[in-house]
Amino acid sequence: MEGKINKSGNLFLIRGGLMKPQYCPFTNTDQIDVHCGDWCPHFGEPTDVDQYDISNLNLCHNKTLYFPAGDFTDERTSK
Numbered sequence: 001m002e003g004k005i006n007k008s009g010n011l012f013l014i015r016g017g018l019m020k021p022q023y024c025p026f027t028n029t030d031q032i033d034v035h036c037g038d039w040c041p042h043f044g045e046p047t048d049v050d051q052y053d054i055s056n057l058n059l060c061h062n063k064t065l066y067f068p069a070g071d072f073t074d075e076r077t078s079k
Contacts, residue, residue: 003057003065004073005046009038011057013065026060038076046074 002014011022027034036059037043044058048069055072057065 001065001067002071003067005038005076007075010035011037011043011077046072 001021004012004019006012012019014020018033018048022036024034025034029075029076042060048055053069055069055074056065057072068073073075
């Protein structure tokens with residue numbers, strides 16, 4: 001799995017070979033799609049787990065995304 005948090009704090013994952021924005025499935029609105037991102041209090045900070053050579057990202061409802069080392073980028077901190 002590959003993913004990134006863009007400079008605006010929105011989560012993108014590779015789906016069907018393309019980097020696609022992820023939308024919150026728990027938004028109670030019919031008017032707009034809300035990106036999954038760091039605006040949400042349930043959105044964790046990505047962490048590197050060196051002993052397993054992975055990065056992980058905690059999301060809401062106790063979901064965690066795991067990325068092989070090098071397959072996750074946080075553009076909020078990139079120069």
